[in-house]
Amino acid sequence: MSRFGTRTFRGLKEQEAFNKTIAGKYAKLVKKNHFLYLGLPFLLSIVAGSIYLQKFTSIKWEKYDEKYRQLGEDEMLDMIENKRTFDKKNDFYRLQGLLTDHIEKEVQTDYEMKRVQRKKEDEPVW
Known part of the structure; x- marks a missing residue:
């Protein structure tokens, strides 16, 4: 997997401190299975956003239909x-x-x- 940024140099103590943080734990998980921890959440956010925005677009088109349905x-x-x-x-x-x-x-x-x-x-x- 290609990395997003350049690899920063950390000393032994700095690396241990980084591994204890949330970002360090997440980076370790991404290295093990990048699709599960990086790709899947990205795809789920796109699908969820599409479903969430669908409500707004349906309201827009329903108002448009209402405007022109008033005439018999x-x-x-x-x-x-x-x-x-x-x-x-x-x-x-x-x-x-x-x-x-x-x-x-x-x-x-x-x-x-x-x-x-x-x-x-x-x-x-x-």
Whole structure:
């Protein structure tokens, strides 16, 4: 097994003192069976975290479903059937404020289409 850090030098007394600590006892156990004392707790923490976080994500999606479940099928169909028709030209003029009456959707005709003169170099040459 590869070690995580560099091996520190300890004297005989320091090593005995280290072996009596919790970290020393754990290091000795990891050397004997590294999967049991290092890999297994890591995998269990990942699985437990996934299960624990699953509750939070389920709450999030349940609230999302609740929000859209409030409409019944009939109400949804009514919304689809009563949609406003979309016409690019009329909506453009309505948003620009050029329509005289929004209900009839007639375009004002008090302007005249006039071509702007171009420079000679801008004229297309065929």
